[in-house]
Amino acid sequence: MADEMEKSAPAEESLLEKIAEKIHDHDSSSSSDSDNEKMESPMAVKDKIYRLFGREKPVHKVFGGGKPADVLLWRDKKLSAAVLGTATAIWVLFELVEYHLLSLVCHILILALSVLFLWSNAHSFINKSPPQIPEIHLHEEHFLLVASALRNEVNQAFTVLRDIALGRDLKKFLMVVAGLWVISVVGSWCHFLTLIYICFVLLHTVPVLYEKHEDKVDPMAEKAFVELKKQYGVLDEKVLSKIPIGPLKAKLG
Known part of the structure; x- marks a missing residue:
């Protein structure tokens, strides 16, 4: 046991x-x-970092991810420099030299036709073959695609403007009015071509600088957005909420 x-x-x-x-x-x-x-948990928090304008894609994808994005973000430095240099030359030609577009087009056509005409008639004397000029035909579908895309954008803009005009979105109304006012002020400072050139230069400089310093810019933009949202809340509480737009919305509904 x-x-x-x-x-x-x-x-x-x-x-x-x-x-x-x-x-x-x-x-x-x-x-x-x-x-x-x-x-x-820190990795999950890291993935939720604030990005400017709420974007979820890289800057290159935001601009389409194709050749235009490569040009704007200076992936191909030679091509980007050539595009920016051409735009600068056009701006100098029309704004500083005060050359006219119609005169430029006519002079270019005169020069090109003269060179081709002389070459075609003098090829037997210089022992060279005449220039081979290809036939150019513009396809209808290309124009239809461009017109369709433009029509969609214009219709969408008209829809937004109609909603604003009917008083359905006060915040959007204030943003559009402020944007138009800023454009009108900037337009009074310079000519239309100069304004387009400034926008073109900004498109070739601001995105690439933002892409290089986005880790520093995004936190600052987040703070500015929070402060702007806070100020808009104060404005809405003290001024906008007291505007009698309720009866108008009821009638429209």
Whole structure:
């Protein structure tokens, strides 16, 4: 009987040891899971970093991700410099030299036709073949695609303007009025071509600078957006909410 008790005691001890090991393994796995959750939480927070204008794609994808995006973000420096240099030359030609577009087009056509005409008639004297001028045909579908895209954009703009005019979105109304006022003020400072050139230069400089320093710009933009939202809330509470537009909305509805 004593021998049986001695044999059962080690068996019970080994069983208790196995149970304790399982409990220890479960505790360690649960602690490791909690540690992993703690490690993952900063990564989840990092993924929710504020981006300017709420974008979720890289800057290159925002601009379409094609050749125009490469030009605007200076992926191809030679091509970007050539495009910006051409725009600068056009601006200098029309604004500083005060050359006219119609005169420029006519002079270019005169020069090109003169060179081709003389080359075609003098090829037998200079022992060179006459220039091969390809036939140019403009396809109808290309114009239809451009017209369709332009029509969609114009219709969408008319829809937004109609909603604003009917008083359905006061915030959008204030934003459009402020934007038009800023454009009118800037337009009084310079000519239309100069304004287009300034916008063109900004498109070739601001995006690439933002892409290089977006980690610094985004937090500052977030603070500015929060402050602007706070100021708009104060304006809405003290002024905009007191404007009687409820009856007008009821009639329109």
